[in-house]
Amino acid sequence: MVKANSFNHKGSQSKIQSNTKEKTSQLYDIISKMRRVIYFLIYVLIATSCGTGVSSQKATKSVSPMGKKYQVKLITVDPGHFHAALVQKYMYDQVSPDVHVYAPQGPDYIQHINRIRQYNSRPVNPTSWNEIVYTGDDFFEKMISEKAGNVVVLSGNNRKKAEYITKSINAGLNVLADKPMIISSEDFPVLEASFKTAGEKGVLLYDIMTERYEVTTILQKLLSQNRKIFGVLTTGSKEKPAVTKISVHHFSKIVSGSSVLRPAWYFDIQQQGEGIVDVTTHLVDLVQWECFPEQILNPSYVDMVEAKRWPTLISKEEFKEVTGIDDFPAYLQKDIKDGKLNVYSNGEMVYKIKGIFAKVSVEWKYQAPATGGDTHYSVMHGTKCDLAIRQSAAEKFLPTLYVENIKGSTRKEFTSELHKVLKTFPYDSLGIEDANVNALKIVVSEKYRVSHEEHFAQVTKKFLEYLKTGKLPDWEVPGMITKYYTTTSALKLAKEK
Numbered sequence: 001m002v003k004a005n006s007f008n009h010k011g012s013q014s015k016i017q018s019n020t021k022e023k024t025s026q027l028y029d030i031i032s033k034m035r036r037v038i039y040f041l042i043y044v045l046i047a048t049s050c051g052t053g054v055s056s057q058k059a060t061k062s063v064s065p066m067g068k069k070y071q072v073k074l075i076t077v078d079p080g081h082f083h084a085a086l087v088q089k090y091m092y093d094q095v096s097p098d099v100h101v102y103a104p105q106g107p108d109y110i111q112h113i114n115r116i117r118q119y120n121s122r123p124v125n126p127t128s129w130n131e132i133v134y135t136g137d138d139f140f141e142k143m144i145s146e147k148a149g150n151v152v153v154l155s156g157n158n159r160k161k162a163e164y165i166t167k168s169i170n171a172g173l174n175v176l177a178d179k180p181m182i183i184s185s186e187d188f189p190v191l192e193a194s195f196k197t198a199g200e201k202g203v204l205l206y207d208i209m210t211e212r213y214e215v216t217t218i219l220q221k222l223l224s225q226n227r228k229i230f231g232v233l234t235t236g237s238k239e240k241p242a243v244t245k246i247s248v249h250h251f252s253k254i255v256s257g258s259s260v261l262r263p264a265w266y267f268d269i270q271q272q273g274e275g276i277v278d279v280t281t282h283l284v285d286l287v288q289w290e291c292f293p294e295q296i297l298n299p300s301y302v303d304m305v306e307a308k309r310w311p312t313l314i315s316k317e318e319f320k321e322v323t324g325i326d327d328f329p330a331y332l333q334k335d336i337k338d339g340k341l342n343v344y345s346n347g348e349m350v351y352k353i354k355g356i357f358a359k360v361s362v363e364w365k366y367q368a369p370a371t372g373g374d375t376h377y378s379v380m381h382g383t384k385c386d387l388a389i390r391q392s393a394a395e396k397f398l399p400t401l402y403v404e405n406i407k408g409s410t411r412k413e414f415t416s417e418l419h420k421v422l423k424t425f426p427y428d429s430l431g432i433e434d435a436n437v438n439a440l441k442i443v444v445s446e447k448y449r450v451s452h453e454e455h456f457a458q459v460t461k462k463f464l465e466y467l468k469t470g471k472l473p474d475w476e477v478p479g480m481i482t483k484y485y486t487t488t489s490a491l492k493l494a495k496e497k
Contacts, residue, residue: 070096073149080156085115086456102143183273210455231383236357276347299485311342349490
């Protein structure tokens with residue numbers, strides 16, 4: 001059995017040292033330089049001990065129990081984003097502990113392996129993943145030729161994601177992809193073709209939509225389907241859409257107890273993608289999932305009304321803080337104005353889908369308040385009330401569902417009916433509190449408060465269920481196609497201004 005804090009790389013084991021970020025600002029420069037030196041030494045150690053050529057890779061003994069037949073074997077490709085590791089935060093009965101990683105040499109995959117090592121060595125519920133790593137310029141071709149597993153996990157630089165998806169599907173491999181699958185309208189027909197090929201080959205192509213598993217979002221959806229409480233969704237207008245979803249994110253953040261060290265390319269919209277096609281993927285998905293549950297959608301149902309984009313300004317010091325790199329790389333020079341990096345991570349769109357007006361907006365700031373984090377706001381306007389999710393300081397930055405602007409009945413009558421409806425939901429101990437003169441707050445037990453990181457395991461389990469049955473629900477693929485048509489159409493319109 002491979003030790004918890006080691007991984008296999010071309011037949012050898014290499015220890016990955018984790019670096020703790022020092023908060024004391026007076027020591028930052030020293031710590032930052034030490035961190036870069038350590039990453040360099042680790043990089044050299046791995047490259048020296050393992051080589052880069054194909055011929056130097058030797059067979060690695062599996063740690064899988066003798067005789068155990070796993071339905072799923074994961075292949076992680078070019079893991080440049082921490083979401084790739086979150087898929088493996090827990091073990092799954094039908095998934096082999098042997099995971100093949102194919103990546104170019106550099107710090108991205110080292111950070112990925114270090115995160116897996118942390119999961120393997122944690123004191124509570126440790127995992128037992130065995131990462132079998134191949135690095136080299138031909139990493140993707142090597143992955144296709146070896147087919148060491150049957151599910152490709154993609155979470156990293158988005159510039160080549162459409163190509164990775166296409167070639168993986170063509171090779172008969174299932175794909176579980178982090179959002180966004182594509183970042184430009186030029187790649188939309190490529191994605192459509194990949195879905196068609198996946199259907200022909202009998203493999204699954206699925207994106208990781210974690211926000212469907214947030215309890216207040218689920219309750220918002222359930223209540224919006226109850227005519228006694230919500231009535232029906234209004235049509236809305238350009239000025240006051242029927243549904244609005246706003247998300248605020250931060251470049252500097254903590255994941256799995258450690259500060260995220262982001263790759264420099266994350267700040268390049270040609271590699272990561274603009275905000276209007278990135279985080280908005282979740283928001284557009286929720287509009288479809290909540291407003292038109294299990295309905296087969298089509299891009300022809302979407303009419304983009306308006307869209308805009310604007311940058312977040314990042315100083316050289318802030319860039320250094322979250323990347324560990326002293327200066328902006330050459331490929332970012334195109335986005336430097338007055339000494340600051342202009343990252344087009346913010347975007348907003350107003351569109352109609354099946355005649356309903358929807359507004360989606362994403363904003364990126366450098367750092368969250370000391371007691372807060374990423375936030376989400378969502379409102380659905382019904383004929384009998386509004387359902388709003390707020391996540392501000394007033395809610396202690398916890399997503400909280402409110403029932404507002406009650407119409408058509410007295411507060412007492414409405415509250416009584418709401419109690420009855422809540423008892424029919426698959427959650428016990430849901431409560432109701434007065435919020436203000438015309439609003440009620442839904443009280444949710446802490447046991448249903450699942451973190452964003454935990455949602456990745458929930459999505460993965462659902463995907464494993466689909467793999468077992470051999471198909472996705474009939475509405476999922478049309479929904480994904482419609483979703484990416486919406487996001488890329490918004491970017492196209494925003495850039496025309």
